[in-house]
Amino acid sequence: MTGLADALMLGAGWNAALVTIGAALLGGAAGAVGSFLFLRGRALISDAIAHATLPGVGLAFLIMAGLGGDGRNLAGLMAGAAATALLGVLAVEAIGRRTRLTEDAAIGAALSVFFGAGLVILTVIQSLPAGRQAGLEGFLLGATAGMLLHEALIVAIGGAMAVAAVWALRRPMILAAFDPGFATATGWPVRRVDLAMLAVVLAITVIGLKIVGLVLIVALLIIPPAAARFWTERAVGMAAIAGALGAAAGWVGTAISATAPALPTGPIIVLTCAALFAVSLLVAPQRGALAALVRHRLMRRRVLQRQGLLAMARGVPAADPAARAVLRGEGLIDAAGQATAAGRAAAARLMRDEARRALLRRLRPDHPALQSDDGLTPIDALLATDEIADLDRRLMRGAGS
Amino acid sequence: MNGAEFVQLSLTPLLIGVLAAVACALPGNFLILRRQALIGDAISHVVLPGIVVAFLLSGQATGPAMLAGAAGAALVAVVLIELVRRLGRIEPGAAMGVVFTAMFALGVLLLEQSDSSAVHLDVEHALMGNLESLIWFDAEGWHSVADPVALAALTPELPRMAAVCLLLALTLRLFWRPLVLSTFDEGFAAGQGYPVRVIGLGIVVMAALAAVVAFDAVGAIIPIAMFICPPGAARLMTDRLGAQLAWSVAFGAVAAVAGYLLAGHGPALIGLDGSVSAAGMIAVTSGLILGLACLFGPRRGRAAAPPGGRAGA
Numbered sequence: 253m254t255g256l257a258d259a260l261m262l263g264a265g266w267n268a269a270l271v272t273i274g275a276a277l278l279g280g281a282a283g284a285v286g287s288f289l290f291l292r293g294r295a296l297i298s299d300a301i302a303h304a305t306l307p308g309v310g311l312a313f314l315i316m317a318g319l320g321g322d323g324r325n326l327a328g329l330m331a332g333a334a335a336t337a338l339l340g341v342l343a344v345e346a347i348g349r350r351t352r353l354t355e356d357a358a359i360g361a362a363l364s365v366f367f368g369a370g371l372v373i374l375t376v377i378q379s380l381p382a383g384r385q386a387g388l389e390g391f392l393l394g395a396t397a398g399m400l401l402h403e404a405l406i407v408a409i410g411g412a413m414a415v416a417a418v419w420a421l422r423r424p425m426i427l428a429a430f431d432p433g434f435a436t437a438t439g440w441p442v443r444r445v446d447l448a449m450l451a452v453v454l455a456i457t458v459i460g461l462k463i464v465g466l467v468l469i470v471a472l473l474i475i476p477p478a479a480a481r482f483w484t485e486r487a488v489g490m491a492a493i494a495g496a497l498g499a500a501a502g503w504v505g506t507a508i509s510a511t512a513p514a515l516p517t518g519p520i521i522v523l524t525c526a527a528l529f530a531v532s533l534l535v536a537p538q539r540g541a542l543a544a545l546v547r548h549r550l551m552r553r554r555v556l557q558r559q560g561l562l563a564m565a566r567g568v569p570a571a572d573p574a575a576r577a578v579l580r581g582e583g584l585i586d587a588a589g590q591a592t593a594a595g596r597a598a599a600a601r602l603m604r605d606e607a608r609r610a611l612l613r614r615l616r617p618d619h620p621a622l623q624s625d626d627g628l629t630p631i632d633a634l635l636a637t638d639e640i641a642d643l644d645r646r647l648m649r650g651a652g653s
Numbered sequence: 654m655n656g657a658e659f660v661q662l663s664l665t666p667l668l669i670g671v672l673a674a675v676a677c678a679l680p681g682n683f684l685i686l687r688r689q690a691l692i693g694d695a696i697s698h699v700v701l702p703g704i705v706v707a708f709l710l711s712g713q714a715t716g717p718a719m720l721a722g723a724a725g726a727a728l729v730a731v732v733l734i735e736l737v738r739r740l741g742r743i744e745p746g747a748a749m750g751v752v753f754t755a756m757f758a759l760g761v762l763l764l765e766q767s768d769s770s771a772v773h774l775d776v777e778h779a780l781m782g783n784l785e786s787l788i789w790f791d792a793e794g795w796h797s798v799a800d801p802v803a804l805a806a807l808t809p810e811l812p813r814m815a816a817v818c819l820l821l822a823l824t825l826r827l828f829w830r831p832l833v834l835s836t837f838d839e840g841f842a843a844g845q846g847y848p849v850r851v852i853g854l855g856i857v858v859m860a861a862l863a864a865v866v867a868f869d870a871v872g873a874i875i876p877i878a879m880f881i882c883p884p885g886a887a888r889l890m891t892d893r894l895g896a897q898l899a900w901s902v903a904f905g906a907v908a909a910v911a912g913y914l915l916a917g918h919g920p921a922l923i924g925l926d927g928s929v930s931a932a933g934m935i936a937v938t939s940g941l942i943l944g945l946a947c948l949f950g951p952r953r954g955r956a957a958a959p960p961g962g963r964a965g966a
Contacts, residue, residue, distance in 0.1 A: 296746050350953070353888060354688050357690040361882050364874060367933075368930075368937045371874060371932065371933030372916070372934050392780070467780075475750075514766050519762045523759060533741055
């Protein structure tokens with residue numbers, strides 16, 4: 253594990269450290285901007301963008317090699333990727349706006365056709381005289397092993413620029429995600445904000461090609477926001493948490509991948525994301541599955557207790573064995589099913605509460621306490637002391653007369 | 654290319670390509686109308702870990718083991734998507750994105766960790782398929798089509814693909830009315846007593862069946878394209894669902910044939926040696942058809958749809 257610790261602490265070499273930092277920055281930017289895509293319900297458009305980079309990578313290689321240069325120049329390949337990815341986004345937008353096909357169909361069409369074109373170009377490249385073509389497959393799934401210094405620098409600087417772009421666009425993106433009308437009124441045309449957001453997504457995709465690969469980069473834009481959704485109800489908080497989760501996944505994933513050759517970077521980063529998602533789904537305090545389960549159990553317990561006490565007040569044992577079990581567990585009945593002193597007191601309290609509630613409902617049906625009443629919380633928790641005293645006086649008088 | 658060569662080298666890949674295209678285009682019509690177009694994409698991704706696990710368990714990367722693994726993975730994915738959607742209250746698109754990327758990543762990782770390079774199982778192969786290699790060694794010419802000995806040596810993908818195609822067509826024919834009703838007006842269909850949830854699941858199962866069997870024969874990219882491009886183009890041609898299905902089958906078949914021929918002979922036309930990926934070319938051809946339909950299809954515009962939409966048959 254010293255290998256992993258070294259990699260995590262950026263001690264696995266200068267290039268590896270740069271790539272790790274770049275991946276963390278990229279993950280942060282992707283998580284944050286992905287949150288806004290998520291809130292706009294357009295998460296999967298990033299998949300079309302990512303797949304549409306492949307023909308660009310291939311064409312750029314062919315052009316650069318044809319001009320006698322180094323076909324594998326990363327900056328050139330990224331420029332080509334950006335060009336066809338842009339075409340892909342424009343195709344999705346055009347199909348979605350001009351025809352009656354829905355956006356998801358447009359995304360699927362652009363994704364498959366551009367990717368198919370990319371595969372065609374890759375086979376053309378493979379048929380060329382060997383030697384120079386190797387390495388393009390790395391763009392499918394990401395490959396950070398053996399990265400050159402200038403490539404690592406591109407990744408690190410690109411990641412930093414992506415973070416800066418997201419930060420600069422945060423205000424219009426929040427507005428467009430939440431209140432498109434208000435955004436337009438305050439001078440942020442939603443359509444342009446959407447396009448700017450897609451431009452950032454495109455940049456993140458292109459920068460991430462070498463690290464995560466085009467098949468899986470969409471995960472960095474989808475999984476952290478989906479995980480962040482469990483921890484908060486607020487958009488700004490969600491983008492921040494998604495950014496943090498994405499950054500953590502980028503950092504840890506790249507480090508893990510650097511420790512062994514058979515641990516491809518892209519899949520490891522994505523699986524780290526997925527692990528963070530699974531943890532969030534289970535343990536998040538409000539929306540998590542365990543919290544929901546606990547809430548459900550507590551609620552059921554209160555309902556059963558109330559059932560049991562109502563039956564006890566009528567002088568009969570509770571019909572539901574689950575209700576009897578709850579009463580026994582709280583010492584309200586003994587092993588033989590007979591009410592204990594505490595049980596009788598609790599039943600009396602419940603009956604008094606019921607009487608108060610019924611009276612309040614008759615006297616003041618629009619009382620705010622009745623609006624928030626769930627039938628399980630004692631009504632005196634929702635009333636002022638003098639209101640309770642007044643109700644009790646009327647109840648006494650009613651009983652006396 | 655003479656007759657004997659054609660039958661031996663091109664007949665089976667062509668037929669398999671056409672059948673795979675049709676098998677995927679048929680359920681694709683319903684997927685795009687139900688706004689589930691990307692389910693095909695998701696299924697094609699999650700199949701990978703299933704195949705790798707099947708290989709690790711059985712040591713085989715072909716035939717029944719592979720199909721079982723793929724089907725199992727598709728099932729796991731459907732369950733996981735439902736779980737994420739329900740437990741997390743996350744919208745279906747994002748839930749799908751979470752599950753299929755995670756499962757695909759797992760598949761790639763397993764592949765890298767296992768020593769499966771010996772059996773020609775790698776990511777590129779999974780994406781591109783190898784349509785070109787599905788040749789019919791024992792064929793000596795057109796007369797072999799009636800020769801039981803030669804037919805026995807036919808690549809098993811062909812009859813399998815044909816059976817799935819037939820099964821899907823029969824299923825659609827048999828359940829046409831409930832399928833159409835629940836696709837266009839789920840509320841009305843439910844009111845008529847149709848089990849709309851079962852029908853919705855049935856459509857996903859049909860798509861998964863087509864994707865899994867096609868993946869085995871032709872890789873991931875042809876199914877992903879065929880679920881969407883031919884039905885999408887067909888939707889821009891007509892307002893009647895029956896006619897849309899017919900158009901989509903025709904478009905899928907044309908894309909498969911034209912794409913295959915272009916991949917084999919296109920490079921020669923522009924003075925290059927060799928051939929290019931048939932799967933990629935078929936996807937591109939289907940995209941060209943969709944592009945033409947977007948520009949010239951008689952029902953391309955939103956305004957062209959009659960008010961309320963006609964659930965024609």
